[in-house]
Every structure is written in C-alpha cells, then in structure tokens.
Amino acid sequence: MTDPRTEQAPSGTTLIDQPVTRAPGRPLDPPAEFTQLREEQPVVRVRFPNGSSGWLVTRFDEGSQVFSDPRLSAKRPRHDTPEGEVSEAGEDSPFDVGFVFMDEPEHGAHRRLLAGRFTPKAVRTKLQPYLEKIVDEHLDAIEAGPETFDFVQAMALPIPCLVICELLGVPYKDRDGFHHATEAMMDMARSRAERDAGAHWLIDYITALVAEKRRTGDTEGILAELIAKADDEESILTDSQLIGLGVLLLFAGHDTTAAMMGLSTLTLLTHPEQREALLAEPAGTGAAVEELMRYLTIVQFGLGRVAKEDLELGGAQIKKGELVVVAMNAANRDPRVFENPDTLDLDRKMVRHMGFGYGVHACLGQNVARAELTTVLPRLFARFPGLRLATPLEEVPMDFTGTNYGVRKLMVTR
Numbered sequence: 001m002t003d004p005r006t007e008q009a010p011s012g013t014t015l016i017d018q019p020v021t022r023a024p025g026r027p028l029d030p031p032a033e034f035t036q037l038r039e040e041q042p043v044v045r046v047r048f049p050n051g052s053s054g055w056l057v058t059r060f061d062e063g064s065q066v067f068s069d070p071r072l073s074a075k076r077p078r079h080d081t082p083e084g085e086v087s088e089a090g091e092d093s094p095f096d097v098g099f100v101f102m103d104e105p106e107h108g109a110h111r112r113l114l115a116g117r118f119t120p121k122a123v124r125t126k127l128q129p130y131l132e133k134i135v136d137e138h139l140d141a142i143e144a145g146p147e148t149f150d151f152v153q154a155m156a157l158p159i160p161c162l163v164i165c166e167l168l169g170v171p172y173k174d175r176d177g178f179h180h181a182t183e184a185m186m187d188m189a190r191s192r193a194e195r196d197a198g199a200h201w202l203i204d205y206i207t208a209l210v211a212e213k214r215r216t217g218d219t220e221g222i223l224a225e226l227i228a229k230a231d232d233e234e235s236i237l238t239d240s241q242l243i244g245l246g247v248l249l250l251f252a253g254h255d256t257t258a259a260m261m262g263l264s265t266l267t268l269l270t271h272p273e274q275r276e277a278l279l280a281e282p283a284g285t286g287a288a289v290e291e292l293m294r295y296l297t298i299v300q301f302g303l304g305r306v307a308k309e310d311l312e313l314g315g316a317q318i319k320k321g322e323l324v325v326v327a328m329n330a331a332n333r334d335p336r337v338f339e340n341p342d343t344l345d346l347d348r349k350m351v352r353h354m355g356f357g358y359g360v361h362a363c364l365g366q367n368v369a370r371a372e373l374t375t376v377l378p379r380l381f382a383r384f385p386g387l388r389l390a391t392p393l394e395e396v397p398m399d400f401t402g403t404n405y406g407v408r409k410l411m412v413t414r
C-alpha cells in the first residue's frame, strides 16, 4: 500500500481513516484504497476510524462467507455493556437492536415477528398504491415550484420518511426531529457524545410514542402490532427490544433509502444513454434498480461479525473474539464475480449482489426500498425528461462521513 495513512498504523495493521474519500472526479466508485486492498490483501488487519481493530474483507466470495459462516457471530458487544467500548466501524449502539445482533435460531424467531409486513406481496398490495399517490403528489409539487430545486429535499428525503411513517404508524409531522437525530447518530465524523445524543433522542421519541399508543389503544401500523406482540404473555419480545426495533426501523427505513434515491438519481443524470434506454423500456426498471444497488452500494461498512472460534478466511488467520467487517462496496465491484464491474450496466444479468447485505441478516426492508426506487426513478424521468444537474458533478456535495454514502444536496433543473 502506498497510502501514507498506513504508515501511521501499528505494524501489520492498515489504518482506515475517516472520512473514507473517493478518487477525485469518481464519486460513484468505491474508495480507491479498498479497491487496491481487494486486489492485494483481500482480508486485511485494520484499525477502524473509531480506534477499534479487526479485519476488513474486500472480495465478494470471502465477504459472503463472513455473512453465512456460523462460526462468525452477529452478537457484538454494545458499548454500554460490561464488555466496554469495543465496537466496529462506528456501528455500536446505545439501544437494544434486538435481532440485528442475534444468531440463529433466536434471530429468525425475532425477525419473523416482523417479516409478514415486508414480503413482496405485502408491499405490493398494502404499500404500492400509497407510494404511487405520494410520488405523484411530489412530482406535481416539483412541477408547480421553481425550475431549479434540491432533489433531496423535494423527493429523496420526504418519500422514504412518508413511507416509514405510514408503515410504522409514526406521525409525519415529527420528521425533522427524527431525521436530524438519525443524521447525528449516523455521522462517523461526529463525536461519540453527539452520536449518542442522536440515538437517545430516537429512544426517547419511540418510548413516548409506544406509551401514547398503549394509552390510546391505537392499532395502526407495525409499532402497534409489535406492542400487541410484546404485551402477549407468551411473547419473546421484551419492552427494551420493542423500543430498539422501533428505533431501528425508523432510522434504517428512511436514511438508507433517501441516500440511495439521491445517489441513483445523480447516477442516472450522469449516464444519459442508459437513462434513455431505461425510459424506453420501463419493464427493465427492476433489473436496473438491482444494478444501481450493486454499483452504488451505499452502506459503507457492513455490520461486523465476531469470530466464535479461530478460523481461516481468505488465507488470513482470524482469532476467536476478533471483529470482521466486509467492505461491501469493494466486494460488489469484484471482477471475479462481476464482468466489467466498474461499468454501470442497467441490463446486467445478475444472480446476486451485496447491496442489501447477504445471508440471514440481509435487509428486512429490501422490498420496501425496491418499491420506492422502482416507483420514483421512472416516474421522475418520464415527468421531467430534460432533468439535468444544475451544478457540475464535482460540486455536488457528497456525504463521505455518514454510515451510508450519498449526496447531501442535489441541485437539478427540470
């Protein structure tokens, strides 16, 4: 490695610094240092931006092994547990994230409490009509507004917020509060105290909302369903897990999709020929969204796994208790799995990618995210065929420090 930052790392350890930036003029490509690691040291000992040590995996096959090997556990210490401050790439949590930190069979039992609301059928029948209505309303508002506007504020943020509010039964009027708290919690450049303050805001918010729903007997939405499940005597769901799940769904459900919607729009704006082809053949939208998920891979680091025993991975010797993190953005551009991986190909025939994670912990909300993206993107460009960037690409402010990669602002002209 020629990166000067590695020189400061303890011997044999590569230092992953924050922010992890992208090569100049190539904001849609993974950090060059990850690409280089993938080719030279696919499983490498690193120190993460928060100071903890572990292993970073940058190839697809080794990465998918991390997510499927039962010797690697999703149970990680939380920083408020007696285990102390140990955590991975900024992902430890002051709240109980329940099944995200569980292994089988406990993980599956808890995930099934929610799974029915996230099947393709449930999304198609219950969410899709609402989604189409709100997307069209936002397109109307854009048409009635100024010619140049910020796509993030006009669409990429409000649509996922509305959707998660509808799904969970959270009042949309509270969106500024929960979005700003999420932003603080997910920003790896902020201090531990600021990030925790964001998390505690969300915990207090969901705690109050749960109490309110219990008081009024409200039965609308996933939160109310979870309350009923937690209140059942036979329930496996504790109150702290109920609050944790509410927090998880609220932030995971809107922040990721907003980041993906903004970045996908920027990508289509900078690939006009592929955008035209997609508009001419809307039946290909589903495949196009999968390719965008692969190409952009907005989750900067997958959640870590901890070795339950000594094991070998891609030639490296991992010791019991060590943390392993997959750089999914580099893995999703692995030339061993994807032909011409750095080329966006909206027609790509693809069997699998890691944009929603992999294995049993793969994203629970992926069908919701797919529905949002496949509804917004074709409608946006069909309504405004001349949509273009209002600033040069180099001036689009990218979010390098968020847990999810994206655009902070996307000024466009219709």
Ligand code: HEM
Binding pocket: 099, 100, 101, 111, 164, 248, 249, 252, 253, 254, 256, 257, 260, 298, 299, 302, 303, 304, 354, 355, 356, 357, 358, 360, 361, 362, 363, 364, 365, 366, 368, 369
């Ligand atoms: C484009 C948008 C999204 C992206 C890129 C994304 C990405 C991911 C990834 C990479 C994971 C796996 C983490 C791991 O294994 O370590 C994950 C898990 C999860 N996601 Fe998403 N997500 C998105 C949208 C959503 C939405 C809309 C929701 C909820 C409505 C959601 C809820 C969850 C939950 C609950 C998990 C934990 C699953 C488990 O541990 O079993 N996500 N997501």
